[in-house]
Amino acid sequence: ASACARYGGSVRRRAAGPDEAPEAGADDGAGDGADEGGPYDLVLALTTAGPLPAVTETALAGFRRGPAPGDGPAVGPDIGPVIGTAGGDERIGDEGYVVARHEGVTVVLADSATGLLYGLFHLVRLGEEAFGAARPAEHHRPAARLRMLDHWDNVDVHPVMGQVERGYAGGSIFWRDGALRDDLTRVRAYGRLLAACGVNAVTVNNVNVHATETLLLTDRLRDVAAIADRLRPYGVRVHLSVNFAAPVALGGTATADPLDEDVRAWWAAVTARVYEAIPDFGGYVVKADSEGQPGPHAYGRDHADGANLLAEALAPFGGVVHWRAFVYNHRQDWRDRSTDRARAAYDHFTPLDGRFRDNVILQVKHGPIDFQVREPVSPVIAAMPRTRVAVELQVTQEYTGQQRHVCYLAPMWSEVLGFRPWGPAGPGVAHVVAGDVADGAAGGGLVGVSNVGDDPYWTGHPLAQANLYAFGRLAWAPSSDPAAILDEWIGLTFPAAAGGNDATGGDDGRLREALHEIMDDSCGTYERYTVPLGVGFMVRPGHHYGPDVDGYEYTPWGTYHFADRDGVGVDRTRATGTGFTGQYPPPWSEVYESLARCPDELLLFFHHVPYGHVLHDGTTVIQHIYDTHFAGVEEVERARLRWAELAGLVPDAPHARVRELFAEQLRCAEEWRDQVNAYFLRKSGVPDARGRRIP
Numbered sequence: 001a002s003a004c005a006r007y008g009g010s011v012r013r014r015a016a017g018p019d020e021a022p023e024a025g026a027d028d029g030a031g032d033g034a035d036e037g038g039p040y041d042l043v044l045a046l047t048t049a050g051p052l053p054a055v056t057e058t059a060l061a062g063f064r065r066g067p068a069p070g071d072g073p074a075v076g077p078d079i080g081p082v083i084g085t086a087g088g089d090e091r092i093g094d095e096g097y098v099v100a101r102h103e104g105v106t107v108v109l110a111d112s113a114t115g116l117l118y119g120l121f122h123l124v125r126l127g128e129e130a131f132g133a134a135r136p137a138e139h140h141r142p143a144a145r146l147r148m149l150d151h152w153d154n155v156d157v158h159p160v161m162g163q164v165e166r167g168y169a170g171g172s173i174f175w176r177d178g179a180l181r182d183d184l185t186r187v188r189a190y191g192r193l194l195a196a197c198g199v200n201a202v203t204v205n206n207v208n209v210h211a212t213e214t215l216l217l218t219d220r221l222r223d224v225a226a227i228a229d230r231l232r233p234y235g236v237r238v239h240l241s242v243n244f245a246a247p248v249a250l251g252g253t254a255t256a257d258p259l260d261e262d263v264r265a266w267w268a269a270v271t272a273r274v275y276e277a278i279p280d281f282g283g284y285v286v287k288a289d290s291e292g293q294p295g296p297h298a299y300g301r302d303h304a305d306g307a308n309l310l311a312e313a314l315a316p317f318g319g320v321v322h323w324r325a326f327v328y329n330h331r332q333d334w335r336d337r338s339t340d341r342a343r344a345a346y347d348h349f350t351p352l353d354g355r356f357r358d359n360v361i362l363q364v365k366h367g368p369i370d371f372q373v374r375e376p377v378s379p380v381i382a383a384m385p386r387t388r389v390a391v392e393l394q395v396t397q398e399y400t401g402q403q404r405h406v407c408y409l410a411p412m413w414s415e416v417l418g419f420r421p422w423g424p425a426g427p428g429v430a431h432v433v434a435g436d437v438a439d440g441a442a443g444g445g446l447v448g449v450s451n452v453g454d455d456p457y458w459t460g461h462p463l464a465q466a467n468l469y470a471f472g473r474l475a476w477a478p479s480s481d482p483a484a485i486l487d488e489w490i491g492l493t494f495p496a497a498a499g500g501n502d503a504t505g506g507d508d509g510r511l512r513e514a515l516h517e518i519m520d521d522s523c524g525t526y527e528r529y530t531v532p533l534g535v536g537f538m539v540r541p542g543h544h545y546g547p548d549v550d551g552y553e554y555t556p557w558g559t560y561h562f563a564d565r566d567g568v569g570v571d572r573t574r575a576t577g578t579g580f581t582g583q584y585p586p587p588w589s590e591v592y593e594s595l596a597r598c599p600d601e602l603l604l605f606f607h608h609v610p611y612g613h614v615l616h617d618g619t620t621v622i623q624h625i626y627d628t629h630f631a632g633v634e635e636v637e638r639a640r641l642r643w644a645e646l647a648g649l650v651p652d653a654p655h656a657r658v659r660e661l662f663a664e665q666l667r668c669a670e671e672w673r674d675q676v677n678a679y680f681l682r683k684s685g686v687p688d689a690r691g692r693r694i695p
């Protein structure tokens with residue numbers, strides 16, 4: 001009841017019979033169902049022996065528990081038919097639940113405490129509807145078993161990257177002044193927030209593991225255990241990013257060679273101690289031989305040797321290694337056009353398919369480069385049938401406006417998850433991560449780089465909360481409609497919108513409608529005023545905020561657009577380019593190879609074309625650049641004005657915060673428009689057909 005009330009819903013309880021008068025405390029509703037018989041409006045029950053989760057107990061304070069497990073059906077006769085319609089004796093599954101409304105009683109059933117908790121949050125989402133008309137039993141369970149957020153948090157404040165690497169929401173919620181925070185109340189609240197979204201795993205430190213953070217594995221393990229204690233009640237397991245060279249760095253061994261016996265023994269012993277402190281510890285995350293992080297290459301070993309070393313140590317305890325596939329040469333010779341960063345992960349990892357232990361998960365960024373607003377889906381996802389693959393998304397908005405711009409990312413993620421690498425008849429990315437591909441490996445789940453910090457709104461930009469929510473919801477149910485997820489988030493977040501059209505203080509749907517207008521296609525808007533047609537990386541070097549068209553063009557990072565006076569784009573074809581298109585299975589290898597068939601939005605990712613090249617809609621590339629940049633800025637201006645109209649419907653403080661951020665977004669969008677348009681006007685010499693002002 002308290003959970004429902006907090007989220008704007010309510011739990012009504014009937015007048016109780018003489019034997020079952022519940023204690024005071026939970027009845028915050030109308031209590032008008034007495035004539036339907038039976039003492040309860042709501043029953044949450046476990047199908048198996050086991051304690052109720054503590055947080056559910058709290059939420060149910062005042063409700064009677066059913067008979068102890070083993071004494072027959074968990075709670076009275078009402079549940080029988082629900083179990084029947086839910087598929088008889090089929091297990092509901094570790095995190096699953098069944099929800100139904102039957103003869104005036106809303107029932108949530110689960111096999112486990114965590115499942116029950118997810119069922120409770122399902123009711124919170126339904127609000128009043130959960131207690132309305134009868135509903136047949138629905139069985140819900142997550143598509144992906146692992147739904148993880150990686151925190152790029154440093155314990156110490158890093159001199160260049162700050163505390164949260166690529167964090168735009170203040171400091172870390174875990175660490176402060178080089179140590180664990182004294183007060184972990186917020187971490188507990190975070191656990192609840194994550195459970196409400198469906199996230200069940202968290203990595204508490206940055207993938208770039210610096211000196212202090214290396215110690216989390218040993219001397220500072222107690223801190224990790226304290227975080228795990230706060231998150232455990234919400235079904236969230238803790239993982240740790242580890243430094244591959246930790247055995248040497250911590251003074252245990254002379255080498256970190258994965259095939260060395262002392263190194264294996266060191267990891268085994270250290271890992272056993274981790275599990276003594278945190279029995280449900282999730283496992284390790286490793287960025288190895290990437291952007292300066294140590295790895296097995298230094299010892300002439302490969303990524304499979306490295307990953308298997310850690311997997312072997314974790315296996316006795318059921319832990320997993322998330323081994324990142326973000327491996328490329330960041331010191332390449334930019335004058336040599338034959339190197340292609342997009343190819344790197346595939347070239348490194350596909351020869352290793354089949355060599356990874358079962359508890360290794362290869363964590364692959366969704367695109368082949370690095371979280372740009374438009375990239376094709378990484379070909380690695382379809383190329384490792386004998387390896388567990390997880391897809392990594394960037395919830396933190398490093399390249400999508402840094403939580404100063406509104407950019408609702410769910411439509412992009414949903415496109416990625418729905419992408420079918422083997423063509424329309426084959427399975428999709430969502431099936432790969434769920435392990436739902438015939439003859440494929442078990443799934444590795446979905447990982448997101450967290451966008452949360454100690455900001456009072458959690459995410460800096462209050463509307464960026466929707467990205468966190470959508471990440472969890474898509475990991476649970478990848479085919480969910482992004483607009484429907486947003487709709488849920490709006491209802492849960494803004495009490496006025498939750499009131500809907502009724503006479504109880506609702507806003508007649510105005511807020512809901514406006515937020516959809518502002519957010520539904522905000523990622524499309526961002527794409528329009530920033531980088532054209534999939535070319536990527538026209539950002540300011542280092543911090544990656546705002547435009548700098550040539551910022552990376554003559555650097556060793558491998559992210560180029562190759563614009564000159566004649567044309568723009570990267571030739572990644574087999575015929576004349578880097579051959580990257582050949583990393584896809586058909587039909588995509590052919591579609592991307594073909595200038596005629598390549599989707600417009602990815603044209604410059606795959607092809608170098610003249611400015612006069614005509615897109616499928618009849619516009620030339622150069623005119624498309626001008627048009628989209630003008631349109632994007634106009635869309636931001638419309639969204640800004642729309643938001644201004646919501647004063648009074650949204651609480652004052654978040655309203656003011658978003659209003660200020662919109663001013664910055666507009667300024668920055670205009671800067672993007674002007675720099676990109678001016679750059680291409682000067683390179684090409686082709687004027688805007690509509691004669692608009694280009695600086």
Ligand code: BDP
Pocket residue numbers: 165166207208287326370371398
């Ligand atoms: C890049 C970020 C960098 C990360 C790196 C990674 O700019 O801060 O360390 O990804 O994923 O996008 O390891």
